[in-house]
Amino acid sequence: MSQKIKDIININDSNNFNITLKHHVIFWLVYFLFTTFRWGSYFNDYEYAFKTTLLGFSIHMTLCYFNIYYLMPKFIYTRKYIIYSMALIASLFFMLILKFNLTFFLVSNNVWPEGPEVTSTxxxxxxIEMMLGELYVVAFVAAIKVTFDWIREHKRLVDMERLQLETELRLLRTQVSPHFFFNTLNNIYSLTIEKSDKAPKIILKLSELMRYLLYDTKQERQSLTKEIICLQNYLDLERIRYGDQLKINMNISGEIEDKEIAPMLLLAFIENAFKHGANKNVGEVNIDIDFNVIENFLHFRVSNPIATEKNYNAIETLQGGIGIGNVKKRLELGYDEGEYYLDINNDGKEYIVNLKIKV
Known part of the structure; x- marks a missing residue:
């Protein structure tokens, strides 16, 4: 799995939380204690600060929850900003009247001790001062709510992106087998038409490949050793089909043990060499395949002669079919930038693929 998909999954895991009752209690408790000690220190009267904070506390909570759970969903999220502003101001004014009367009758006749003068009306x-104070608390809580809503929405979008990437990568991987079998069955069909004795051997080799494709290619990464064995089985199929007409030079160097690669990634390049090389030429065909592991990178190279048929389009060879397009997309989704380099070149005589990939 590529680092980009891993990062998405890590983001999802770290953001997998919900705001519970415990979080609400902790927030308001901290706010209550902070306000009590703040005004108690200011007035040097903690009993008075406790009473006024307790009274204002219920008003703050009511107004804040009314705003974030009713006013905002009903008006802000539906873009009715003017109606929202009017409703918020009306709510602030109602809470102002309530706070004034509760303070006057339950705490002190001086409802604004921190003001410039004694205030009993x-x-x-x-x-203005009280409504701005309430607005400060409402805005602070609303900012927290908006932040958590954004995180939740971001998580939802990231989940969708992850699902889309995984689905697309899985789809591309599953396309490899039908594409491969289609080509191989075509080979078997042509041999059966010719009533060739090679057909049973090809069917036996094909069954071995089918077993590998069905049971060993479901992981994101597969052993490089097993992949090379799979490619050798495919090459054996082609050797049976073409006989002495086909010359395959396969070289392996470097430490291939304990290395991993995306399954069935290299097969498309080798298939392409036969599709646009051996299938299009008459006479002896040489295909060179090199595996060279240097540190944590596999240097893979495959080259085949360009077809000599007059009606064959060399541009078509360079671009490849579904197999090459599939590989390019899988590289893009399954590996990060810097973990692979692909170069497909037509020098007029040979079709050459060079792939450097992290293993």
């Missing part, structure tokens, strides 16, 4: 300055 509902003045404009008191109203």
């Amino acid at each position: 509902l003045t404009l300055n008191y109203a």
Whole structure:
């Protein structure tokens, strides 16, 4: 699995949380204690600070929850900003009246001890100051709510992106087998038409490949050794089909043990060499395949002669079919930038693929 997909999954794991009742209790408890000690220190009267904070506390909570769970979903999320502003101001004014009366009758006749003078009536300055104070608390809680909503929405989008990437990568991987079997069955068909004795051997080799494809290619990464064995089985199929007409030079160097690669990734390049090389030429065909492991990278090279048929389009060879397009997409999704380098070249005589990939 590529690092980009792993990062997405890690983000999902780290953001897999919900705001519970415990979080609400902790938040308001911290807020209550902070406000009590703040005003208790300011007035040097902690009993008074406790009473006023307790009174204002219920008003803060009511207004904040009314805003984030009713006003915002009903008006902000539906883009009715003017109605929202009017409803919020009306709510602030209602809470102002309630706070003034509760303070006056339950705590002290001086409802604004921190004000410039003794206040026992509902003045404009008191109203503005109290509404701004309430608005501060409402805005602070709303900011927390918006932040968590954004995180939740981001997580949802990331989940969708991860699912899309995994689905696309899985689909590309599953396309390899039908594409491969289609070509191989075509080979068997042509041999049966010719009533060739090679057909049974090809069917036996094909069954071995089918067993590998069905049971050993479901992982994101497969042993490089097993992949090479799979490729050798495929080459054996082609040797049976072409006989002495086909010359395959296969070289393996470097430490291939304990190395892993995306399954069935290299087969498309070798298939392509036969599709646009051996199938299009008459006479002896040489295909060179090199595996060279240097540190944590596999240097893979396959070359085949360009077809000599007049009606054969060399541009078609360079671009490849579904197999090459599939590989390019799998490399893009399954590996990060810097973990692979692919070069497909047509020099006029040979079709050459060079792939450097992390293993």
